[in-house]
């Protein structure tokens with residue numbers, strides 16, 4: 611099992627802590643921002659899973675690329691891809707995207 615924690619600048623003064631735990635084929639992504647604490651999806655985790663290190667304020671920003679590797683083949687990646695496709699598809703309603711965000715949050719929290 612491997613674990614990486616990043617400090618991410620958010621709307622609060624104190625940076626949020628975003629933690630990724632890789633255990634075999636499973637990836638858990640946790641964030642202590644308000645959305646994350648309520649078990650919802652948040653942009654902090656998604657940005658890092660996209661390999662976007664711009665908001666990381668700690669010294670380990672270069673490790674964000676490892677999360678992209680960890681994501682490959684996990685149910686989190688599948689849920690993220692499904693949500694992205696729904697967002698791009700004009701046929702999909704906002705409700706569908708909202709449901710897929712919940713599914714993504716569930717995948718990240720398990």
Ligand SMILES: [Zn+2]
Pocket residue numbers: 626641642643644645646652653654655
């Ligand atoms: Zn967050």
